[in-house]
Amino acid sequence: MTETASTPEVSLRHPGGELPLRTVPATEGASGLDVSKLMATTGQVALDVGFVNTASCTSAITYIDGDAGVLRYRGYPIDQLAGKASFLEVTYLLIHGELPTADQLAAFDDNLRRHTLLHEDLKQFFQGFPRDAHPMPVLSSAVSALSTFYQDSLDPFDPRHVEISTVRLLAKLPTIAAYAYKKSVGQPFLYPDNSLGLVENFLRMTFGFPAEPYEVDPDLAAALDMLFVLHADHEQNCSTSTVRLVGSSHANLFASVSAGINALFGPLHGGANQSVLEMLEAIQRDGGDIGRFVARVKDKEPGVKLMGFGHRVYKNYDPRAAIVKQTADTVLDKLGGDNQLLDLARQLEEIALSDDYFVQRKLYPNVDFYTGLIYRAMGFPTRMFTVLFALGRLPGWIAQWREMIEDPTTKIGRPRQVYTGETERAFVPIGER
Numbered sequence: 311m312t313e314t315a316s317t318p319e320v321s322l323r324h325p326g327g328e329l330p331l332r333t334v335p336a337t338e339g340a341s342g343l344d345v346s347k348l349m350a351t352t353g354q355v356a357l358d359v360g361f362v363n364t365a366s367c368t369s370a371i372t373y374i375d376g377d378a379g380v381l382r383y384r385g386y387p388i389d390q391l392a393g394k395a396s397f398l399e400v401t402y403l404l405i406h407g408e409l410p411t412a413d414q415l416a417a418f419d420d421n422l423r424r425h426t427l428l429h430e431d432l433k434q435f436f437q438g439f440p441r442d443a444h445p446m447p448v449l450s451s452a453v454s455a456l457s458t459f460y461q462d463s464l465d466p467f468d469p470r471h472v473e474i475s476t477v478r479l480l481a482k483l484p485t486i487a488a489y490a491y492k493k494s495v496g497q498p499f500l501y502p503d504n505s506l507g508l509v510e511n512f513l514r515m516t517f518g519f520p521a522e523p524y525e526v527d528p529d530l531a532a533a534l535d536m537l538f539v540l541h542a543d544h545e546q547n548c549s550t551s552t553v554r555l556v557g558s559s560h561a562n563l564f565a566s567v568s569a570g571i572n573a574l575f576g577p578l579h580g581g582a583n584q585s586v587l588e589m590l591e592a593i594q595r596d597g598g599d600i601g602r603f604v605a606r607v608k609d610k611e612p613g614v615k616l617m618g619f620g621h622r623v624y625k626n627y628d629p630r631a632a633i634v635k636q637t638a639d640t641v642l643d644k645l646g647g648d649n650q651l652l653d654l655a656r657q658l659e660e661i662a663l664s665d666d667y668f669v670q671r672k673l674y675p676n677v678d679f680y681t682g683l684i685y686r687a688m689g690f691p692t693r694m695f696t697v698l699f700a701l702g703r704l705p706g707w708i709a710q711w712r713e714m715i716e717d718p719t720t721k722i723g724r725p726r727q728v729y730t731g732e733t734e735r736a737f738v739p740i741g742e743r
């Protein structure tokens with residue numbers, strides 16, 4: 311592969327100063343295509359596989375300094391929000407740009423509590439899935455189906471539609487998530503109890519039974535609320551970029567978020583929280599030989615990666631992973647979790663962080679590394695972990711979709727390609743091939 315053209319340095323202003331964006335020079339196509347000719351006809355095309363170096367939008371929502379391990383929502387450092395601001399406050403902050411006053415928060419909460427019910431016909435929808443359906447595709451399908459129930463929620467350019475679809479989605483996703491769980495364990499659905507807040511209601515609908523009292527454990531609710539805060543936004547990650555890309559065609563909020571949920575499902579993104587626990591259990595089953603597992607990772611054995619490690623943006627410790635790690639002990643002690651598996655995770659981290667392979671590549675634990683251990687202690691099956699991520703990430707998806715829709719400079723997302731296929735050739739009829 312030879313470089314055939316160079317592209318100029320461009321830069322964007324951001325709160326941390328000038329952010330230089332190095333564009334990747336386009337390369338010659340595998341079939342010998344002259345990329346410079348493509349450029350002559352289409353203008354500048356810079357090949358950037360995986361968008362490693364390409365900013366797709368401007369945004370005022372979330373700031374990350376990956377080298378320093380800094381994350382801020384609307385300017386507030388994540389460690390100042392986690393454990394101090396509730397998930398509902400952070401949701402309001404991300405979507406509306408400012409922390410709510412007590413009155414604003416009460417009105418927001420009240421509004422959400424009025425929209426937690428699912429239409430009875432939508433409830434029937436869950437019965438169409440097989441008993442052992444993974445709850446993630448059930449979640450995305452049900453969110454997509456919301457478009458069929460609410461005609462007054464579908465116009466991205468009518469502020470009333472945007473507002474009501476925002477409220478419906480925030481209020482209903484916990485109900486949908488709880489029903490996806492109930493379906494997978496063959497238990498009856500519970501109606502929401504709107505005397506409860508969002509997290510408490512979700513826990514009751516998930517773990518409670520109809521006509522039986524369910525006492526929400528305040529420690530459990532507080533821990534889950536804090537984890538949701540840690541997941542609430544992360545600028546242009548794969549699922550959020552998907553939400554924006556789908557929304558850039560003027561698809562409605564439900565359709566866009568449904569696509570985002572599917573992007574989150576992948577094991578390289580949100581699905582990693584499930585894979586981490588499966589990896590830890592596999593190491594444990596294998597006699598707990600961490601050294602042997604790490605050697606397989608370093609040998610790049612197909613399909614073997616240190617799940618929950620590495621990040622496109624963080625080249626330092628993920629600040630969220632640091633918070634989860636710090637609190638994991640306390641939470642597991644309170645909830646009676648598996649400390650052996652936590653010890654294994656800690657040892658694995660220690661071994662990796664003192665190994666040149668991981669040090670040179672700047673691979674640190676990401677947000678998915680320790681969260682599953684806490685979810686497990688809370689009683690969630692492994693297949694629900696990514697659903698919990700989706701519940702936490704929802705405010706970010708909504709805030710980013712709304713920012714995109716409100717931005718007059720937004721254009722339909724449509725990347726170019728560098729064509730590497732056959733050059734023009736003459737059609738050969740089937741009898742002559």
Ligand SMILES: CC(=O)SCCNC(=O)CCNC(=O)[C@H](O)C(C)(C)COP(=O)(O)OP(=O)(O)OC[C@H]1O[C@@H](n2cnc3c(N)ncnc32)[C@H](O)[C@@H]1OP(=O)(O)O
Pocket residue numbers: 360547577578579580582607615616617618619620621622623671673676677678
């Ligand atoms: C919420 C989230 O989405 S956080 C991410 C969750 N995903 C995971 O935890 C899955 C494991 N991690 C990964 O697969 C990757 O680190 C990603 C997908 C997160 C980031 O990928 P990229 O930014 O494209 O990094 P890339 O794949 O180029 O990795 C750079 C190098 O580090 C290696 N590497 C990256 N992550 C890992 C890992 N988890 N284990 C072993 N090696 C790794 C790569 O093999 C590559 O090595 P090389 O230079 O010898 O080829």
Ligand SMILES: O=C([O-])CC(=O)C(=O)O
Pocket residue numbers: 543544545546547548579621622623676677
């Ligand atoms: O930002 C990313 O690439 C992945 C992500 O969503 C996160 O870390 O929360």
